Amino acid sequence: MKRKIIKIDEEKCNGCGLCAAACHEGAIGMVGGKAKLLREDYCDGLGDCLPACPTGAISFEEREAPAYDERAVLAAKREKLAQAQKAEQTAPLPCGCPGTHAKRIERNAQRVCDTPVEQTPSELSQWPVQIKLVPVRAPWLDGAHLLIAADCTAYAYGNFHRRFIRNRIALIGCPKLDEGDYAEKLSAILRENDIKSLTIVRMEVPCCGGIESAAKRALQASGKFIPWQVYTVSTDGKILNE
Numbered sequence: 001m002k003r004k005i006i007k008i009d010e011e012k013c014n015g016c017g018l019c020a021a022a023c024h025e026g027a028i029g030m031v032g033g034k035a036k037l038l039r040e041d042y043c044d045g046l047g048d049c050l051p052a053c054p055t056g057a058i059s060f061e062e063r064e065a066p067a068y069d070e071r072a073v074l075a076a077k078r079e080k081l082a083q084a085q086k087a088e089q090t091a092p093l094p095c096g097c098p099g100t101h102a103k104r105i106e107r108n109a110q111r112v113c114d115t116p117v118e119q120t121p122s123e124l125s126q127w128p129v130q131i132k133l134v135p136v137r138a139p140w141l142d143g144a145h146l147l148i149a150a151d152c153t154a155y156a157y158g159n160f161h162r163r164f165i166r167n168r169i170a171l172i173g174c175p176k177l178d179e180g181d182y183a184e185k186l187s188a189i190l191r192e193n194d195i196k197s198l199t200i201v202r203m204e205v206p207c208c209g210g211i212e213s214a215a216k217r218a219l220q221a222s223g224k225f226i227p228w229q230v231y232t233v234s235t236d237g238k239i240l241n242e
Contacts, residue, residue, distance in 0.1 A: 012057035016207035175210025186218035
């Protein structure tokens with residue numbers, strides 16, 4: 001059938017991955033550092049990906065293409081989420097690495113104001129922190145104030161631990177370098193735990209919008225009303241939106 005469908009100009013694509021993150025149907029993926037339309041029957045032709053692209057690499061065209069298959073899209077989403085949850089619960093530790101073991105980190109509540117800089121205590125209260133490694137039903141997620149942050153924010157913003165990690169459960173990721181979309185995993189975390197609030201911290205660079213987009217879509221898909229707030233950090237370490 002002839003219908004409206006997206007077209008991706010590889011010459012203009014900068015590989016930021018924002019379009020793949022914005023595509024709710026999973027039609028777009030990253031291949032060799034470039035965005036690709038992987039499944040024409042998953043593209044609904046509504047163009048949620050267009051405004052997400054910072055380089056104008058995506059446009060519409062009218063051509064012969066398979067009809068949009070909503071049933072297949074929903075089935076693929078369910079299967080992907082089920083596989084991710086099963087893998088977390090049953091898979092052996094990769095390479096025997098203990099770094100994926102979920103654990104709570106207890107901190108001494110007493111803090112010394114004049115502690116030397118080199119001995120400033122960490123505010124991290126759980127492990128692991130990478131979004132892809134965190135179990136959906138980790139015990140420390142229930143009742144948590146959740147922080148979803150781009151990797152670079154902790155390096156750019158000097159007071160990151162005390163300002164953002166303190167009293168929160170921290171999940172981090174990089175939407176440009178990590179494969180796949182965080183939205184489904186985050187949606188499951190929000191849906192299956194009693195999350196009290198959501199704080200999103202991202203960098204000012206365009207590709208970092210992917211983590212904000214994924215968190216917002218996860219919140220919407222969870223069907224819950226959870227207070228949320230976004231902070232944007234500049235490359236020279238300032239909070240831009242306060």
